[in-house]
Structures are given as structure tokens and as C-alpha cells.
Amino acid sequence: MSTSPTTLVSDSRPPQRRSRPAPILSIRKLSTAFPGAAGPLVLVDDISLDVGPGETLAVVGESGSGKTMTFLSAIGLLPSYGRIIAGQVILDGHDLVGLDDESIRRLRGTTIAMVFQDPLSGLNPVFTVGEQLIEVIRAHVPLSRREAKARAIGLLERVRIPDPSRRVNDYPHQFSGGMRQRILIAMAIALQPKVLIADEPTTALDVTVQAEILDLLSELQDETGMLVLITHDLGIVARHADHVAVMYAGRVVEEGAIDSVFSTTSHPYTVSLFRSIPHLEASVDAPLTPIEGQPPQAGSRRPGCAFELRCFLSAGRADCRTVRPALLSAFSPGQSSACHHWGELGAASARQIT
Amino acid sequence: MNDAAKVDEGSLFTMHEVSKTFGGTSSLFKRARPPVQAVDRVLLNIKHGETLGLVGETGSGKSTIGRLALRLVDPDRGSILLGGMDLTRLSEAEMRRQRSRIQMVFQDPFGSLDPRMTVWDLVREPMIVHRAASAEIDTRFVATMRLVGLDPALAGRYPHEFSGGQRQRIGIARALVLIPQLLVLDEPVSALDVSIQAQILNLLRDVQRRTGISYLFIAHDLAVVRHVSTRVAVMYLGRIVEIGPRDLLYGAPKHPYTVSLLSAVPTPDPVRERMRRRAPLIGEIGSASAMPAGCNFHPRCARARAVAASGQAPTCMFGSEMLPERCVAEVPPLAEVEAGHFSRVPLRYNRRGAVGANRRKDLMSETREANYRGVFDGSIGFGERPAIIVIDFIRAYTTPGEAFFALGVVNAVEESVELLATARRNQVPVIYTKVLYHPRGADGGLFVRKVPALRKLVAGEPMAEIDSRVRPAAQDLVIAKNYPSCFFGTSLASSLIGLKVDTTILVGCSTSGCVRATAVDAIQYGFRVIVPRECVGDRHEGPHDASLFDINAKYGDVLPKVDVIARLAANA
Numbered sequence: 001m002s003t004s005p006t007t008l009v010s011d012s013r014p015p016q017r018r019s020r021p022a023p024i025l026s027i028r029k030l031s032t033a034f035p036g037a038a039g040p041l042v043l044v045d046d047i048s049l050d051v052g053p054g055e056t057l058a059v060v061g062e063s064g065s066g067k068t069m070t071f072l073s074a075i076g077l078l079p080s081y082g083r084i085i086a087g088q089v090i091l092d093g094h095d096l097v098g099l100d101d102e103s104i105r106r107l108r109g110t111t112i113a114m115v116f117q118d119p120l121s122g123l124n125p126v127f128t129v130g131e132q133l134i135e136v137i138r139a140h141v142p143l144s145r146r147e148a149k150a151r152a153i154g155l156l157e158r159v160r161i162p163d164p165s166r167r168v169n170d171y172p173h174q175f176s177g178g179m180r181q182r183i184l185i186a187m188a189i190a191l192q193p194k195v196l197i198a199d200e201p202t203t204a205l206d207v208t209v210q211a212e213i214l215d216l217l218s219e220l221q222d223e224t225g226m227l228v229l230i231t232h233d234l235g236i237v238a239r240h241a242d243h244v245a246v247m248y249a250g251r252v253v254e255e256g257a258i259d260s261v262f263s264t265t266s267h268p269y270t271v272s273l274f275r276s277i278p279h280l281e282a283s284v285d286a287p288l289t290p291i292e293g294q295p296p297q298a299g300s301r302r303p304g305c306a307f308e309l310r311c312f313l314s315a316g317r318a319d320c321r322t323v324r325p326a327l328l329s330a331f332s333p334g335q336s337s338a339c340h341h342w343g344e345l346g347a348a349s350a351r352q353i354t
Numbered sequence: 355m356n357d358a359a360k361v362d363e364g365s366l367f368t369m370h371e372v373s374k375t376f377g378g379t380s381s382l383f384k385r386a387r388p389p390v391q392a393v394d395r396v397l398l399n400i401k402h403g404e405t406l407g408l409v410g411e412t413g414s415g416k417s418t419i420g421r422l423a424l425r426l427v428d429p430d431r432g433s434i435l436l437g438g439m440d441l442t443r444l445s446e447a448e449m450r451r452q453r454s455r456i457q458m459v460f461q462d463p464f465g466s467l468d469p470r471m472t473v474w475d476l477v478r479e480p481m482i483v484h485r486a487a488s489a490e491i492d493t494r495f496v497a498t499m500r501l502v503g504l505d506p507a508l509a510g511r512y513p514h515e516f517s518g519g520q521r522q523r524i525g526i527a528r529a530l531v532l533i534p535q536l537l538v539l540d541e542p543v544s545a546l547d548v549s550i551q552a553q554i555l556n557l558l559r560d561v562q563r564r565t566g567i568s569y570l571f572i573a574h575d576l577a578v579v580r581h582v583s584t585r586v587a588v589m590y591l592g593r594i595v596e597i598g599p600r601d602l603l604y605g606a607p608k609h610p611y612t613v614s615l616l617s618a619v620p621t622p623d624p625v626r627e628r629m630r631r632r633a634p635l636i637g638e639i640g641s642a643s644a645m646p647a648g649c650n651f652h653p654r655c656a657r658a659r660a661v662a663a664s665g666q667a668p669t670c671m672f673g674s675e676m677l678p679e680r681c682v683a684e685v686p687p688l689a690e691v692e693a694g695h696f697s698r699v700p701l702r703y704n705r706r707g708a709v710g711a712n713r714r715k716d717l718m719s720e721t722r723e724a725n726y727r728g729v730f731d732g733s734i735g736f737g738e739r740p741a742i743i744v745i746d747f748i749r750a751y752t753t754p755g756e757a758f759f760a761l762g763v764v765n766a767v768e769e770s771v772e773l774l775a776t777a778r779r780n781q782v783p784v785i786y787t788k789v790l791y792h793p794r795g796a797d798g799g800l801f802v803r804k805v806p807a808l809r810k811l812v813a814g815e816p817m818a819e820i821d822s823r824v825r826p827a828a829q830d831l832v833i834a835k836n837y838p839s840c841f842f843g844t845s846l847a848s849s850l851i852g853l854k855v856d857t858t859i860l861v862g863c864s865t866s867g868c869v870r871a872t873a874v875d876a877i878q879y880g881f882r883v884i885v886p887r888e889c890v891g892d893r894h895e896g897p898h899d900a901s902l903f904d905i906n907a908k909y910g911d912v913l914p915k916v917d918v919i920a921r922l923a924a925n926a
Binding site: 238259262278287 | 411547548549551552553576578580581614615619624635
């Protein structure tokens with residue numbers, strides 16, 4: 001029986017997180033452009049993001065918002081026709097931008113690794129998963145095949161694949177979708193990276209499998225370091241992230257600690273996202289509030305705010321149409337919003353959940 | 355009237371005992387593959403103007419149901435009725451004519467439209483195939499375009515000129531233009547961006563209100579299905595395991611698979627999400643080509659293992675595991691558990707059975723003091739960190755004009771005060787929820803003064819003393835007034851999980867809907883719920899009332915029961 005005093009909580013929300021630790025991965029004013037018919041298309045536009053040790057950062061946005069491109073740029077995996085036009089990516093004190101392919105290849109895997117959405121295309125169908133894991137390990141660590149195989153079995157066990165010493169000899173098609181995603185995670189953590197980037201790791205999976213994969217990622221994050229979770233699902237963000245960045249049209253429009261962004265939302269786009277998604281505890285009688293219009297074409301640039309045409313707050317105001325809003329601090333400490341009029345969003349208007 | 359006709363009564367569309375197996379045959383060039391039992395004796399019906407949501411994991415057979423509905427594949431067995439006509443008996447040519455009455459919308463708005471056809475051709479094509487009169491074709495084109503929110507002036511454009519959401523509207527227009535009675539929607543929004551999904555969901559709702567069309571809405575997203583459906587069916591490995599009105603199924607799911615599915619869905623609320631515990635689910639969906647014996651969910655079912663471990667049912671060794679005999683031997687029938695709500699009823703699990711009948715008898719004869727001591731020192735045998743949760747009792751008793759509450763008031767308050775005192779003596783933390791202690795009140799939140807029954811109870815004692823008896827102490831936890839309502843189901847129990855508290859004692863008038871909702875919730879999360887006998891009303895007449903006994907009557911066969919501890923002698 002416990003006799004120690006229990007914390008007296010006087011508010012329904014847990015206490016504010018302590019201030020953020022110094023970042024290990026720091027993306028600073030990164031811009032990436034792709035060639036287009038009418039001049040370069042800027043898909044990643046002046047993005048700054050920090051991830052500290054032991055932290056999970058969620059990057060939320062629709063397709064075309066630039067969330068994947070930001071991190072492909074950061075780890076040097078841009079398609080050959082794309083290029084970084086400005087900014088820095090500081091990983092553990094080194095700037096990755098401008099490094100030659102060989103040095104960045106050495107860093108990839110050992111310091112930073114990425115898990116992609118589609119578990120089937122990430123694996124080679126003609127090799128066993130063991131061979132693929134061994135290849136990854138031996139490319140970076142001088143080990144014999146036997147030692148590497150033992151390590152591969154350990155990794156499969158780590159990602160909770162049942163009977164790993166037998167399954168290590170199986171081919172990708174012999175695994176279910178969830179199991180394949182686990183194998184990709186095993187590959188990504190094979191070299192104990194400090195930063196793990198998971199790009200929509202569960203979008204192709206069923207909800208029960210999704211829950212298990214995300215729990216696994218969270219657990220790995222607890223042990224090994226930091227996790228960047230790229231997703232469009234706000235429920236996943238609520239459960240797994242400490243910090244969240246919302247992207248729209250290649251820019252970060254809102255950023256902050258998870259509790260501030262969810263309780264005192266400070267950008268109309270984020271507010272609209274909350275209102276447009278059905279969830280299990282929302283009222284079913286009211287129609288959803290869709291975001292009218294379409295997301296802008298990737299890389300198209302407007303003089304004002306990119307969300308202006310779909311915004312319920314703007315109402316065609318001149319500054320929204322002509323002046324690009326900068327990402328500035330909003331309601332809570334550490335929270336920032338790229339909206340001229342965020343102050344008009346009452347904290348209460350932000351959510352319609354309870 | 356035969357069986358199928360009985361199910362079909364009053365329905366637009368019925369599938370009766372429909373089964374479909376793929377593969378299993380060999381030919382000169384093809385090796386025989388093990389047959390896949392995609393759909394196994396499925397029984398469902400859709401009424402006029404309603405939406406039946408169909409959920410399940412990949413491989414559960416839900417898309418096959420959609421294809422069977424249009425007879426794009428033929429069933430091996432069973433009948434499929436549309437407006438009383440058995441579609442399985444029609445010839446190909448007759449079926450083709452009937453197909454205008456059932457139409458389908460596909461998931462992929464990119465792959466399902468011919469890129470070389472204009473919207474004009476795409477939307478008119480079904481009418482031409484079905485030989486509509488040419489005068490009608492043009493008017494219907496315009497009407498349907500307007501119905502789905504597209505400007506008829508866009509007729510000359512090609513699919514690539516539209517966004518994903520607009521393309522899905524074109525797909526819906528193609529399906530609606532024949533004025534079908536039933537629309538089969540197979541994952542209609544899962545390929546769309548989140549900001550566009552809502553537009554399409556609202557459109558579907560609007561079309562249904564205006565035309566009275568019925569939908570079979572197949573999707574894996576449980577939140578989306580909840581939003582659009584009148585009734586919901588849950589499939590697992592080819593079988594429907596639960597089907598019922600939306601709010602009953604989502605509010606009080608009966609089948610352990612449904613419970614697990616619902617608990618896996620995250621909600622965009624960080625506070626609650628972090629504290630929420632999920633219902634356990636073992637492994638991944640099995641294979642329909644190696645259908646598990648008996649209840650095909652048994653390889654993943656945590657409840658079956660709990661029942662086997664508690665020794666409440668005859669067990670057998672199955673593989674390397676001990677499982678209840680019935681789970682591996684019988685396919686549980688789909689039985690009506692409440693009006694219109696059917697579930698494959700799983701084995702009853704009663705945690706109380708483990709305590710032993712004699713022990714319970716002892717408890718009944720013990721005094722109040724002894725009972726409570728047992729709770730606190732752990733000798734009753736549950737949990738290492740007991741805590742008392744006092745919820746909402748004052749609110750229940752202050753409801754004006756309900757004389758019926760009066761006896762309960764005195765008893766339950768007395769109980770609570772006594773329980774609090776015992777907790778103090780034993781240094782057990784108490785969890786206060788919103789009403790008992792009102793932090794803003796100058797009197798420490800004592801509603802006591804205003805309630806006659808309470809005044810009587812504490813007559814002659816100075817207020818300060820009473821206050822000291824019910825005021826939270828340093829080791830207590832106060833969940834303040836803006837704590838989410840217990841009616842939201844997961845709130846209290848889920849925070850208890852976060853606090854690592856093992857025991858729940860609910861004190862309160864059992865007719866309080868809040869107490870009842872919390873009790874059901876706590877049981878679902880695996881807590882033992884015990885209630886002093888006095889607090890269990892045996893009448894229920896209030897506004898949203900039902901006694902805690904009702905919980906036992908209603909859920910007792912699928913959940914552990916609420917334990918009612920000894921009747922107290924004090925009020926004789």
C-alpha cells in the first residue's frame with residue numbers, strides 16, 4: 001500500500017512540459033526547389049525545425065505540404081533534379097547540406113535513419129529479410145556474416161517478430177504488412193541511429209496493427225533517442241508526440257508543444273483540420289466542417305498567406321492577401337503561428353471536442 | 355414465409371447466409387491453392403434510406419461483400435435480395451438490367467475514371483449502357499452534376515483537370531445518374547486528403563437526405579464509419595461478429611474484437627490519449643485459407659484466455675495453449691443482445707467466480723468496518739494500490755423533487771463519510787471528482803448545508819468538523835470540476851490506469867447515470883468495481899436511470915460483474 005503523497009492536480013491538464021532541451025537535429029531556414037515549367041518550384045520554403053534528445057516531433061500536413069520533402073532534403077535523399085537552395089541541416093554539430101554523397105551515406109543509418117510508408121517497396125522481394133539486414137549491417141560495421149546474422153536475429157526480436165531465428169530466412173512476401181513494417185524499422189535501427197524519421201509509417205496498415213507499430217516506435221524512441229513522426233492523423237499525434245509542427249504549402253504554419261497546439265490552437269488551418277475530421281467522441285449529428293477549396297498546387301507561390309483562400313478568419317483582408325505572415329510566437333510559451341490574426345482565435349474556439 | 359423472407363421483411367437489401375470461397379480448384383496449368391473462405395454465412399440487411407457501415411481489417415472480406423452485392427462475383431451459397439427479388443437467380447442479361455438499381459463507388463478516384471473521356475462522356479456513359487431515353491439523358495446529366503456539387507459547365511473537361519475530391523464527385527455522379535436504390539461505397543474517402551474527406555462525407559449525407567437512397571459504406575476507418583452510418587456491421591475473417599445500431603455498437607460493444615478495434619483508434623486529445631489503455635489483442639488477423647476452428651477470433655482473443663485462466667469454463671489444450679473448450683469447438687451464433695443489436699456472444703467471464711462463493715458469504719456477514727478494512731489492507735484480495743473514488747453522489751441527491759432518493763441519500767452519504775474516515779486512518783489516497791469537493795466554495799465545497807438529508811446526518815456537529823471529514827488531504831487527488839464527464843466513457847477508468855490504481859470502489863447512488871456509465875467503463879478496462887450494498891438502488895425511476903444491478907443483468911454475460919459488498923446493518 002502506498003503512503004507517499006500523490007500529486008495534487010488542480011487542473012485537468014498535466015503540468016506544462018519543461019523547456020526544450022538543446023536540439024540534436026536542427027533544420028534551419030531550409031528551402032528546396034524543383035525545376036518547373038515557369039521557373040523553380042519551391043516545395044520546402046524556409047523551414048526551421050528542432051528535435052531534441054528523447055523527443056518525438058510530429059510533422060502534420062496534407063499531401064503536397066512538403067513534409068516528406070523537408071526530411072528527404074535533410075538526409076540527402078532528394079531526387080536528382082531537386083536541390084537545396086538555402087539553409088542548413090545541423091545534425092549533432094555537423095552541417096549536412098553540401099556534404100558529398102559518400103560522407104552523407106556514412107551518416108545515414110548510423111546517425112539518422114528513415115522508415116517509409118510503403119513496407120513492400122522498401123524491401124527487395126528476391127532476397128530474404130536476413131540477407132537484407134545483413135547487408136545493411138555489414139555496409140557500415142566490420143562484422144563477419146555469422147556475426148551480422150546473429151545481430152539481424154536480435155533486431156527482429158527487438159521489433160517483436162515471433163520466432164526470429166526461423167523467420168530471418170523468409171522472403172518479404174511471406175510476412176504480413178505489419179510485419180514488413182517491423183522489418184523496415186529493424187533495418188532503420190540496425191545501426192542505432194540517434195534520429196529516426198518515420199514517414200507515415202502506418203498509413204497503409206489496419207488500425208490495430210497501426211497501434212502496435214506506433215507503440216513499438218515510441219518504445220524505441222524511449223530507449224534510443226528521438227523520433228520524427230510524419231503523419232496526417234491528429235489522433236496519432238495526440239498519443240505519441242511531444243511537439244508538433246503543422247505544415248501547409250511548404251511552410252510551417254503552426255508549431256509548439258503538443259498540449260498548447262491542441263488546447264490553444266493558434267492557426268486557422270490547424271483549427272480547420274480539427275473540425276473537419278470525424279473522431280469517435282465527436283457529435284455525429286452535426287455535419288463536419290470541411291475546409292473549402294483545394295490545397296494549392298505544390299510550389300505555387302502567392303504574395304500573401306497560402307491559406308488565405310480557404311481561411312475562415314481572413315475574409316479577404318488586405319494583409320492576408322499581400323503580406324506573408326511570419327512564424328511568430330502565439331498563445332503559449334514555445335508556441336508559434338504564421339497568421340496575422342491568430343489573436344482572434346479564442347482558445348475556446350480552437351476545438352469542438354468536449 | 356421462409357427464413358430469408360423473414361430477415362428481408364421491410365428491408366431494401368438483404369444478404370442471407372451468403373458464402374463465397376475463392377480458389378481451391380486446380381487445372382492443367384495452375385497448382386491448386388488452398389481455398390480461401392472469404393465470406394462465411396453472412397446475414398445482413400439494409401433498410402430504405404439508411405446507411406449500413408461495414409468495418410473490418412484487411413482480409414476480413416468486407417470488399418467481397420460489396421462485390422457480391424452487385425453480383426460482380428457470384429456467391430456459392432445463400433440468397434441476395436433486392437426489393438424482395440433474389441438476384442442470385444437472375445440470368446446475366448436480367449442481372450445487367452437490375453444493376454442500375456445497385457451502383458458502386460470505388461476507392462481510387464484516379465484509377466476508376468477513363469482519362470480519355472470527358473466528364474460529359476463519363477457521367478452519361480452509364481445511361482447510354484442502360485439505354486435511357488436520349489431526352490432524359492441530358493436533363494439527368496445536369497441534375498446529377500448539381501446533386502454532387504459540380505458545375506454542369508465543366509462537362510468538357512477531362513479527369514486530370516480535376517482534384518482528387520472533385521474526381522470522387524465525378525465517380526459518385528456516375529453511380530447516381532442511374533437513380534439507384536442502393537449505393538455500395540468501397541472506401542470512398544480513404545484516398546483523399548483529410549481536408550477533402552469532410553466535403554465528400556457531407557455530400558453523401560446530403561444526397562441521402564434529398565433522395566432517400568441507401569448506402570452500404572465499406573471502410574476501415576471507424577471514426578468515418580461512425581459519422582455516416584445508421585447501423586454498423588463488424589466483420590472478422592469472413593464472418594459478421596457484431597451488427598447493430600451505431601450508438602449501441604460504438605457505445606457498448608459486445609464482442610471482444612469490436613472492443614479491441616474501437617480501443618485502437620486514437621482520439622485527437624493528448625491528455626486522454628496518453629492515459630488511455632487499449633484492450634489487448636493478440637497477434638494479427640488470421641488467414642481465411644486456414645480458418646481457425648470454432649470461434650475464428652479465438653487465436654487473438656484475450657478474453658478467452660482470461661476465462662480459461664480463471665477456471666470458469668471447461669478448458670482444453672489447443673496447440674500449446676489452454677483455451678475454453680467452447681471457443682475452439684463451436685462457432686458462436688449471432689444472437690440478439692438488445693433490440694436490433696446482434697453479436698456472436700463470447701464466453702461469459704466473471705471475475706467474481708475466482709473469489710469463491712464461501713468467501714463472498716463471509717463478506718456478507720461481516721460488519722461495515724471489517725469490510726472496509728479488508729478493502730484497505732488488501733485481504734479481500736485485489737490490487738496493491740487501493741484507492742477510493744467518490745463520484746458524483748451529492749449531485750445525484752440534490753436532484754430536487756425525487757423523494758425516492760432520500761433513503762439512498764442518507765445511506766450513501768453516510769457510507770461515503772465512513773469510507774473517507776477509514777481511508778484517512780489507513781492512509782489510503784482518495785480520488786475526488788468534480789462534485790463532492792468544490793474548490794471554489796468558501797465552505798470548502800460543502801453542499802451539506804443545502805441538503806436536508808445531509809443536515810440531518812450531521813446535525814449538531816460544527817461545520818468545520820464536517821468539513822475536515824470530507825476535505826481532501828495532502829495525499830489525495832482532486833480531479834477538478836472541468837474534468838471530462840464520465841459520460842464520455844473512457845475518462846475516469848483511463849486516468850486510473852495512468853495513476854496505476856488497481857481497485858475501484860464506486861460510492862454513489864446507483865441511479866446516477868454518471869456512476870453507471872463509469873462503472874461499465876471501469877469494468878471494460880479490466881477494473882474490479884465494488885459498490886456497497888446500500889448504494890445499489892433496487893428501484894429505478896430517475897431521468898436516465900438504471901440501477902447497478904441492471905449493469906449485471908445487461909452486461910453480465912460478457913463482462914465481469916459489479917461486486918456488491920455486504921449489506922450494512924446500520925440503517926435498520
